[in-house]
Amino acid sequence: xxxxxxxxxxxxxxxxxxxxxxxxxxxxxxxxxxxxxxxxxxxxxxxxxxxxxxxxxxxxxxxxxxxxxxxxxxxxxxxxxxxxxxxxxxxxxxxxxxxxxxxxxxxxxxxxxxxxxxxxxxxxxxxxxxxxxxxxxxxxxxxxxxxxxxxxxxxxxxxxxxxxxxxxxxxxxxxxxxxxxxxxxxxxxxxxxxxxxxxxxxxxxxxxxxxxxxxxxxxxxxxxxxxxxxxxxxxxxxxxxxxxxxxxxxxxxxxxxxxxxxxxxx
Amino acid sequence: xxxxxxxxxxxxxxxxxxxxxxxxxxxxxxxxxxxxxxxxxxxxxxxxxxxxxxxxxxxxxxxxxxxxxxxxxxxxxxxxxxxxxxxxxxxxxxxxxxxxxxxxxxxxxxxxxxxxxxxxxxxxxxxxxxxxxxxxxxxxxxxxxxxxxxxxxxxxxxxxxxxxxxxxxxxxxxxxxxxxxxxxxxxxxxxxxxxxxxxxxxxxxxxxxxxxxxxxxxxxxxxxxxxxxxxxxxxxxxxxxxxxxxxxxxxxxxxxxxxxxxxxxxxxxxxxxxxxxxxxxxxxxxxxxxxxxxxxxxxxxxxxxxxxxxxxxxxxxxxxxxxxxxxxxxxxxxxxxxxxxxxxxxxxxxxxxxxxxxxxxxxxxxxxxxxxxxxxxxxxxxxxxxxxxxxxxxxxxxxxxxxxxxxxxxxxxxxxxxxxxxxxxxxxxxxxxxxxxxxxxxxxxxxxxxxxxxxxxxxxxxxxx
Numbered sequence: 161x162x163x164x165x166x167x168x169x170x171x172x173x174x175x176x177x178x179x180x181x182x183x184x185x186x187x188x189x190x191x192x193x194x195x196x197x198x199x200x201x202x203x204x205x206x207x208x209x210x211x212x213x214x215x216x217x218x219x220x221x222x223x224x225x226x227x228x229x230x231x232x233x234x235x236x237x238x239x240x241x242x243x244x245x246x247x248x249x250x251x252x253x254x255x256x257x258x259x260x261x262x263x264x265x266x267x268x269x270x271x272x273x274x275x276x277x278x279x280x281x282x283x284x285x286x287x288x289x290x291x292x293x294x295x296x297x298x299x300x301x302x303x304x305x306x307x308x309x310x311x312x313x314x315x316x317x318x319x320x321x322x323x324x325x326x327x328x329x330x331x332x333x334x335x336x337x338x339x340x341x342x343x344x345x346x347x348x349x350x351x352x353x354x355x356x357x358x359x360x361x362x363x364x365x366x367x368x369x370x371x372x373x374x375x376x377x378x379x380x381x382x383x384x385x386x387x388x389x390x391x392x393x394x395x396x397x398x399x400x401x402x403x404x405x406x407x408x409x410x411x412x413x414x415x416x417x418x419x420x421x422x423x424x425x426x
Numbered sequence: 427x428x429x430x431x432x433x434x435x436x437x438x439x440x441x442x443x444x445x446x447x448x449x450x451x452x453x454x455x456x457x458x459x460x461x462x463x464x465x466x467x468x469x470x471x472x473x474x475x476x477x478x479x480x481x482x483x484x485x486x487x488x489x490x491x492x493x494x495x496x497x498x499x500x501x502x503x504x505x506x507x508x509x510x511x512x513x514x515x516x517x518x519x520x521x522x523x524x525x526x527x528x529x530x531x532x533x534x535x536x537x538x539x540x541x542x543x544x545x546x547x548x549x550x551x552x553x554x555x556x557x558x559x560x561x562x563x564x565x566x567x568x569x570x571x572x573x574x575x576x577x578x579x580x581x582x583x584x585x586x587x588x589x590x591x592x593x594x595x596x597x598x599x600x601x602x603x604x605x606x607x608x609x610x611x612x613x614x615x616x617x618x619x620x621x622x623x624x625x626x627x628x629x630x631x632x633x634x635x636x637x638x639x640x641x642x643x644x645x646x647x648x649x650x651x652x653x654x655x656x657x658x659x660x661x662x663x664x665x666x667x668x669x670x671x672x673x674x675x676x677x678x679x680x681x682x683x684x685x686x687x688x689x690x691x692x693x694x695x696x697x698x699x700x701x702x703x704x705x706x707x708x709x710x711x712x713x714x715x716x717x718x719x720x721x722x723x724x725x726x727x728x729x730x731x732x733x734x735x736x737x738x739x740x741x742x743x744x745x746x747x748x749x750x751x752x753x754x755x756x757x758x759x760x761x762x763x764x765x766x767x768x769x770x771x772x773x774x775x776x777x778x779x780x781x782x783x784x785x786x787x788x789x790x791x792x793x794x795x796x797x798x799x800x801x802x803x804x805x806x807x808x809x810x811x812x813x814x815x816x817x818x819x820x821x822x823x824x825x826x827x828x829x830x831x832x833x834x835x836x837x838x839x840x841x842x843x844x845x846x847x848x849x850x851x852x853x854x855x856x857x858x859x860x861x862x863x864x865x866x867x868x869x870x871x872x873x874x875x876x877x878x879x880x881x882x883x884x885x886x887x888x889x890x891x
Contacts, residue, residue: 319513319515321511321513321515322515322517322518324480324482324502324509324511324515325509325511325515325516325517325576326517326528327481327482327501327502327503328480328482328502328503328507328508328509328577329503329508329528329529329532329576329577329580330503330504330529330532330533330580331503331528331532332501332503335532339528339532340517343519344517344518344519346519
C-alpha cells in the first residue's frame with residue numbers, strides 16, 4: 161500500500177494533478193459553460209438567437225468595433241513609445257544598468273486598479289478632462305511595460321556582431337537599424353503587440369474609471385449584461401471576444417514559427 | 427605629400443580600456459597584396475588591433491592609414507575594408523543570396539550586376555547552387571564560406587579575418603586554409619588574418635606578426651620567425667623548442683647544458699648570458715658514441731604520427747626534447763649532437779628583476795607596493811629612491827597567497843631544460859620573473875616573498891629621471 165503510494169508520488173507526471181484539477185474546475189468547465197450559455201436561451205433550449213441579437217444590435221456592434229479601434233491605437237502608441245525605450249535599455253554603449261529595466265517594469269507589479277485610480281487623481285489634479293484621451297493614456301500607461309519587456313528581451317539577446325557586420329558592409333547607422341536590428345527584433349515586437357492588444361480588447365475597469373462610465377468598451381458591455389442577469393447574451397459576447405483573441409494568437413504563433421526564433425514572450 | 431607603398435600603416439597606436447593597456451605603441455606596415463597574420467596567445471591584443479583597423483573601436487593614441495588615407499576616426503561603414511567574423515555573423519533573417527548581396531545593395535549596384543557578382547563569389551567559395559538556402563540550415567564550414575563570400579564580393583582593399591577557422595574541426599580547417607591561400611592568390615587583395623594557431627600562421631602567411639601582452643614581439647616571414655626567433659617568447663610560441671640558459675663565451679662559441687658548443691652567432695660580446703634555442707627536429711639522437719656532444723638517458727618516447735617525440739635527460743641534468751623517425755625506448759642510453767647552424771642564440775631581455783624602490787629606514791626598503799626587510803638599505807638615506815635588483819631564483823613562490831608579502835598570478839611559463847622560468851604579474855600589474863623547480867600552472871594565484879639577503883640596492887642614476 162505504502163509502496164504503491166510512494167511510487168505514485170515518484171512519477172513526475174503525477175505532480176501535475178493538482179494543477180490539472182484547478183485548470184478543469186476554473187478554466188475548462190467555465191469555458192464549456194460559456195459555450196453552453198451562448199448557444200442556449202433562458203429555458204436552456206439550443207438557439208442562435210444570442211448571436212443574431214449581436215449582429216442586429218448596432219449599438220453592441222459599434223462598441224465592438226470601437227473597442228478594437230481603441231485597442232489598436234493603444235497598441236500603436238505603446239509600440240511607438242516602447243520600442244525606443246527598449247532599444248535604449250538594451251543598447252550597450254548607453255550603459256544603462258539592470259536597475260533601469262526594473263524601473264520600467266516596476267509599474268507592472270502595482271495593481272491595475274490602483275494605477276488607474278492614481279491616473280484619475282492625476283487628471284483631476286491637472287484639471288484635465290476625463291474621456292477618450294484619458295482612456296488611451298490610461299491604457300498605454302498600464303500596458304506599456306508589456307510592450308517594452310519582450311522587445312528589450314529580443315534586442316538584448318541579439319548578437320552584436322551582426323550590427324558590426326552590417327556596419328562593415330557599408331551600412332550607416334540608420335540602415336543598420338532598419339535592415340538588421342528591426343527585422344531581428346520582429347519576434348519581440350509581435351509578442352509585445354499580442355501582450356498589449358489582447359488585454360486592451362477585453363478591458364473594462366480602466367474605461368469605467370477614466371471616462372466616468374461615458375465611453376463603453378466591449379468588456380463593459382459583457383460585464384453589464386452578465387451583471388443584469390442576461391447570462392446567455394453575455395456569454396455569446398464573451399465567446400465572440402475569445403474567438404478574436406484565439407485568431408490573434410494563432411496568427412502570432414505562425415509568425416513566430418516563420419521567424420524560427422524563440423520569441424520574446426517573457 | 428609623401429607617397430606610400432603600404433596599404434595599411436599603423437603608427438604608434440595604443441589602446442587602453444580603463445587602466446588596462448591592451449595595445450602598447452604598435453607600429454605595423456602592410457604592403458599591398460600581402461597575406462599578413464597577426465599571431466599571439468589569447469588576450470594579447472591581436473583582435474583589438476584588427477578591430478581598430480576595421481573601425482569597430484577607436485584608437486586611444488596614434489593613427490591608422492589605409493591606402494594613404496588617414497582613417498583613425500572614420501566610422502566602419504566608410505572604410506575600404508571588409509571583415510570575416512569568427513562566429514560568421516551571418517544575418518539569420520536573410521538567405522545566402524541576400525546575405526552576400528547585402529553590401530552591394532547598400533552601394534546601390536544594379537540588380538543584374540549584383541546577381542553576377544554574387545554568383546561569382548559563391549563559385550569562388552565553392553557554394554554554387556546554395557543561393558536560396560536559409561543560412562541556419564548550413565553547416566559551420568558552409569556558413570564560413572558564405573561569410574567569406576559576403577566580404578570578398580565587395581572587392582575591398584583589405585580583407586580582415588578574425589580567427590575565421592577557429593570554430594571548425596581540424597580536417598575542415600586544413601581544407602579551408604588551402605582554399606583561403608588560393609583565394610588570396612586569385613583575388614590579389616591584402617589579407618590580414620588573426621589567429622592563435624601557429625601552424626596556421628606558418629602555412630598561410632607571407633608575413634607573421636607575433637604579439638604578446640599588447641606589444642609586437644617580432645615581424646618576419648614564417649621562415650625568419652621559425653628559424654630566428656627574436657626572443658624566448660617567440661621561440662616558445664612558434665613550434666616546439668628547447669630553450670636553455672647559456673653563456674656566450676666569445677664569437678661562435680656558446681656554453682649551455684654543461685658543455686661548450688660551436689655556433690654561428692657572433693656580436694654578443696664575451697661571457698654574456700644568453701638564451702639558446704634548439705628545435706627538437708635539429709637534435710641528432712643515436713646510440714652512445716664518440717661523436718656525441720651530450721649523453722643521457724631517454725625518459726619518454728611518444729609516437730606522434732610522423733615522428734617520435736623523445737625526452738632525454740642528459741648526464742648534467744638537463745631535459746632535451748628530440749624528434750626522430752626512430753623509436754628510442756625509455757631507459758635507453760643515447761648520445762646527442764647539434765650542428766652549429768642549428769643553435770640559435772638570443773640576447774636575454776634581462777638577467778635579473780629590477781624594480782623602482784624607496785628606502786624607508788636603514789633596514790627596510792619599499793618596492794612593489796610593499797615594505798621589505800633589506801640589510802642592503804643600510805648604506806642609503808631614508809627616503810632615497812633606489813633601483814632594487816633581485817635574482818630570478820631568489821623570488822620565492824608560495825601556494826598560499828597569504829603566506830607571501832604580496833600576491834600575483836602566474837602568467838607565462840617557459841621550461842628551460844632544468845628549471846621553469848615564470849612570469850608572475852603582481853596585483854599592481856608589475857611583471858616579476860622567477861626561476862623555480864616547482865611546477866606551477868598558468869593562472870595560479872601565488873604568494874610572493876623575497877629573503878632580505880637577496881635584495882640588492884643601487885643608486886638611482888641621476889640622468890634616468
